Amino acid sequence: MLQLNYLRENRDEAVRRLTKKYAQVEFIDQIIALDADRRKTQNQVDSLKGEAGKLSRQYGEFRKANNEAGLAQITAEKKNIDEQVETLSSQLDALEEQLQALLVQLPNVPNDRVPEGKTPEENAVVFSHGEMPNLPETAKPHWDLAAQYGLIDFELGNKLTGSGFPVYRGQGAKLQRALINFFLDRATAAGYLEVQPPILVNKDSGFGTGQLPDKEGQMYHVTVDDLYLIPTAEVPITNIYRDVILKAEELPIKNCGYTPCFRREAGSYGKDVRGLNRLHQFDKVEIVQVQHPDKSYEALEEMREYVAGLLRDLELPFRTLLLCGGDMSFASAMTYDMEVFSGAQKRWLEVSSVSNFETFQSNRLKLRYRSGSDKPVLAHTLNGSALALPRIVAALLENNQTENGIRIPAALRPYTGFDFIK
RNA sequence: GGAGAAAUGGCAGAGUGGUCGAUUGCGGCAGUCUUGAAAACUGUUGAAGGUAACACUUCCGGGGGUUCGAAUCCCUCUUUCUCCGCCA
Numbered sequence: 001m002l003q004l005n006y007l008r009e010n011r012d013e014a015v016r017r018l019t020k021k022y023a024q025v026e027f028i029d030q031i032i033a034l035d036a037d038r039r040k041t042q043n044q045v046d047s048l049k050g051e052a053g054k055l056s057r058q059y060g061e062f063r064k065a066n067n068e069a070g071l072a073q074i075t076a077e078k079k080n081i082d083e084q085v086e087t088l089s090s091q092l093d094a095l096e097e098q099l100q101a102l103l104v105q106l107p108n109v110p111n112d113r114v115p116e117g118k119t120p121e122e123n124a125v126v127f128s129h130g131e132m133p134n135l136p137e138t139a140k141p142h143w144d145l146a147a148q149y150g151l152i153d154f155e156l157g158n159k160l161t162g163s164g165f166p167v168y169r170g171q172g173a174k175l176q177r178a179l180i181n182f183f184l185d186r187a188t189a190a191g192y193l194e195v196q197p198p199i200l201v202n203k204d205s206g207f208g209t210g211q212l213p214d215k216e217g218q219m220y221h222v223t224v225d226d227l228y229l230i231p232t233a234e235v236p237i238t239n240i241y242r243d244v245i246l247k248a249e250e251l252p253i254k255n256c257g258y259t260p261c262f263r264r265e266a267g268s269y270g271k272d273v274r275g276l277n278r279l280h281q282f283d284k285v286e287i288v289q290v291q292h293p294d295k296s297y298e299a300l301e302e303m304r305e306y307v308a309g310l311l312r313d314l315e316l317p318f319r320t321l322l323l324c325g326g327d328m329s330f331a332s333a334m335t336y337d338m339e340v341f342s343g344a345q346k347r348w349l350e351v352s353s354v355s356n357f358e359t360f361q362s363n364r365l366k367l368r369y370r371s372g373s374d375k376p377v378l379a380h381t382l383n384g385s386a387l388a389l390p391r392i393v394a395a396l397l398e399n400n401q402t403e404n405g406i407r408i409p410a411a412l413r414p415y416t417g418f419d420f421i422k
Numbered sequence: 423g424g425a426g427a428a429a430u431g432g433c434a435g436a437g438u439g440g441u442c443g444a445u446u447g448c449g450g451c452a453g454u455c456u457u458g459a460a461a462a463c464u465g466u467u468g469a470a471g472g473u474a475a476c477a478c479u480u481c482c483g484g485g486g487g488u489u490c491g492a493a494u495c496c497c498u499c500u501u502u503c504u505c506c507g508c509c510a
Binding site: 039042043045046047048049050052053055056057058059060062063071074075078079082245366372373376 | 432440441450451452466467468469470471472473477478479480490491
């Protein structure tokens with residue numbers, strides 16, 4: 001959520017920058033007008049309440065003095081004030097509701113380095129690494145390989161749950177576990193504190209990181225207890241710091257965590273959902289940082305470089321995209337996507353998204369830090385996938401297929417305990 | 423799931439109807455003293471809205487109510503603790 005102060009004091013800039021995100025910029029002027037109205041009404045309510053307080057204290061004194069006439073007068077005056085307060089308060093509530101309703105619909109303002117553009121095709125490729133795999137024409141897509149080696153059973157998942165909930169078996173299951181451990185060990189070595197959060201969260205948490213109300217339909221909602229299955233570990237991990245005032249010297253906070261992730265993916269279809277390309281449940285290791293505002297873009301680059309290191313070690317060809325305004329997420333100010341090339345499908349698959357949210361999340365979370373005895377200031381939050389498993393598995397299987405089985409990259413072998421899937 | 427107790431500032435812990443945003447201790451910060459540190463002493467120390475700055479308003483787990491007036495009384499929800507039941 002954008003800060004009212006920012007909109008009030010930088011109206012033109014906000015319009016310019018939000019235009020790049022194709023946001024409803026007309027909301028900005030409506031918000032500014034509502035806010036002015038709100039403050040005026042708030043002031044009126046406050047001074048009336050101040051009057052009421054004075055009267056109450058006077059009432060006590062009059063009663064001690066047995067001043068019956070005075071008591072009657074105060075009661076009458078107080079009643080008059082209460083009526084005014086009630087009227088103004090309901091106006092104030094209505095104004096705040098309208099203000100909030102508009103405010104939560106405005107996405108974060110993109111950083112000025114974010115390229116113009118509306119569609120994924122307009123994202124800027126800023127970095128590429130690795131050779132394109134040189135596979136024979138007979139190379140198989142991962143769903144065929146998964147069946148051939150008994151790694152993943154998509155049909156069985158249909159039976160147990162529904163489409164998009166595969167069952168991993170044998171070396172397929174072991175590979176999952178190996179990747180999770182590999183990612184967690186690397187993140188821990190890079191200074192991230194490992195946490196194991198709940199995978200069901202309440203509404204406040206969903207709101208704090210921006211999934212609610214914007215993406216309500218993308219989450220599984222457990223209605224009996226009004227809880228949501230997390231779409232990413234970002235939600236519980238970042239919400240650890242909801243309503244927290246950190247000391248400046250505690251920054252940066254670096255957390256990582258493995259969780260399953262659940263996404264309804266309503267409206268997806270076709271080749272995008274084939275095999276492991278898009279699932280309703282998948283595994284992911286997430287990295288999260290809470291940063292000083294002056295250092296958050298430095299941290300974003302550091303996180304991008306960290307994820308790139310993982311992909312290099314997995315020997316996967318990848319490219320890094322700087323997302324254009326139209327393709328960025330609601331809450332992000334700047335996002336890098338990392339895509340690996342999956343050799344048999346011959347397509348790029350997004351495996352990581354690394355974003356700086358600046359104060360967009362922390363404003364909702366009330367996540368602040370304090371230098372010395374200064375007033376608390378909103379911190380910046382960042383996160384990135386490091387990494388999401390399914391598409392990594394897809395690319396590993398496809399790119400490393402040989403006549404004699406599927407080769408496991410050297411970095412993973414200590415974790416899998418085998419060199420080849422056979 | 424049943425019965426009982428509790429929820430106050432970073433922490434501990436007072437406060438049961440009136441000027442209480444809240445005694446006190448610890449912790450934090452600043453100062454005195456000291457070559458420096460410790461100890462001691464002095465002062466200061468919650469958040470939000472609002473203002474040029476004050477003023478002012480709100481917040482004592484959440485919500486609602488009683489009252490001229492609520493941290494204090496009532497209702498309700500949530501959470502924690504103790505006991506019982508069930509259980510990976």
